[in-house]
Amino acid sequence: MLSRQHSTQSPRLHPIENTMPGFDTLALHAGAVPDPGTGARATPLHLSTSFVFDNAEHAASLFNMERSGHVYSRLSNPTTAVFEERMAALDGGVGAIATASGQAALHLAIATLMGAGGHIVASTALYGGSHNLLHYTLRRFGIETTFVNPRDLDAWRAAIRPETRLLFGESLGNPGLDVLDIPAVSALAHDAGLPLLVDATFTTPYLQRPAELGADLVYHSATKFLCGHGTVVGGVLVDAGRFDWQVAHDASGRFATLCEPYDGFHGMVFAEESTVGAFLLRARREGLRDFGACMSPHTAWLMLQGLETLPLRMARHVANAQAVAEFLAAQPQVAGVSYPGLESHPDHALAQRLLPRGAGAVFSFDLKGSREQGRAFIESLKLFSHLANVGDAKSLVIHPASTTHFRMDDAALRQAGIGPGTIRLSIGLEDPADLIDDLKRALKAAAKSEPTA
């Protein structure tokens, strides 16, 4: 019988030093060592659906959580597990689950904590896809969401009901880059015996570790800066391991999914099974098992390539973003730039405190004039790619009024915080002078296309 690497003793132990490694080191090393079987330095890509059992007893004990190990790649995979471990390390959590997309990570978080009858309090400043899920789709499944202005702490408090299970916001909100006051919102969540989930896609753990500021669950659309190269779609959900589900459940009865026996796994009580990892156990044992929105190991491998350079890339992303934001803010054709790195942004002071390394590299600005001029501006850009994504190494642009929100009239756009001339940029890693030249050229073209209003 072939014996698998993980169930035998490795000949190479790779002991480490007695300190917790720093962020940049973790980005390269957490969760991985040279492959004990081959010596391969890069994490091997295990494109295998399934993993052989040593014998029948070994098989049964893996299924029954008497042993740790890989069975089937929907539940776990050795390559994907390296990405999960690395993200948990970077975000300061106890573990992570990689998912098919950021949307799948959000759904997994919610579905693990509640079913029909559950309620969420969420920020209004959300990515459109998250808003769709909460406002339309989950409502159909009996989960209600109340949306509140993320800056209004009283509104968060007032929206909490007995059936509330979760508070949810984005570290940098859409589209105006509202900075979520994670310490304040998490404090009021915890006072109410509730966890806070943060979408940290725009910040990545390099710019901010929400768990250290009080968030209990963190997820990313890994498609964006974590992957970093615009190649694959994926998500990741990290548990900070700080929320005491049992204490909250004893007080309110809210967290039966984690603190009461689960018929779907032999009456397992996840909070007894793992004092700090109950949420991830249920999310994997139920959510990944049954909904099946797992990450492909190939995707995980590309994510790992991205993470290796995350610190270098993010530093450059935010430096370029600051330079471009400052340039745009000084242009007479620009009505406003919504970037917390600028003093003009309402959350500038909060950003200085919570995002000292920079306020991300995705922001919007308003071009004076018509939709037609917005279109002309975008079509004149050469370096910026016109597409619906953010967080690529290459700079990206989109004109919401003519694409993602084209069905809305100007009044409806205003309500969504979008003007006819709102342009969203995702600043890449090019020479900043080239980016600014490209923008200058496009501003000239927009001016020529029609007189400004």
Place this chain on the structure above:
Amino acid sequence: MKLIVDGHEAYAYTGGKPFDPALPCVVLIHGALNDHSVWTLLARWCAHHGYGVLAVDLPGHGRSAGLPLTRVEAIAAWLHRLLDVAGAQQATLVGHSMGSLIALEAAARASTLVMVGTAYPMKVSEALLATAREQPEAAMAMVTAFSHSLASAKPGYPGPGAWLRGGSMALMRRLQARQTAVNLFENDFQVCDRYTGGEAAAARVSCPVHFILGALDQMTSPKQNAVLGALLKPRVHTVPAGHALMAEAPDAVLAALRQALPAPGTPT
């Protein structure tokens, strides 16, 4: 399961099956600022292979109420009373780190004694004691760093995708936060540090003894076992891991434990 010991609720994780006192009993005793959850894989394996399992939370830890006890001898006596309440006369006593000293001291009720990640004397440096007293979070980071000797232990505990250092920090934080009456971290370190009864306890041991040691253990080095080794003449199993060996090498620890366990029983 919940038991009442000394008037307080005491919790024991039973491995996913109701505790059956008719089966050979395995008691799992955690270390300083830990709880039963460091044992869950092993507890589940034992419970599903013909053993009655009690992975206890020591008094004042996690789900067990009351104040934490301050001496190994007192905790061992508490464990005997817990066995009385559970209806188990004898048990395989398995202890990790501080828990290994408790198992040794309680060995009058042991059919087999298994000391995991052990050392004696288990002195704690004054610097670490002071840090635990004054800056518990910093001491937790130190203990987490010292307890994990592998850059990346596979396949992960309790399963793939777990970041072991993060899990260790979170567990210590949680237990410290749950115990509001005293500084639990300092208490547990003092329990280890002040125990001097090892030689006398070892002299009373008449059952088979196993040591399961981490080859890379930086908290309780395998070299610190000369005194007890000479007295107990244990069978020594060395696994490729540091002090957090149940998390860093769960399969190897299970393989060693299986060699120590008595024959399983047939569930009633």
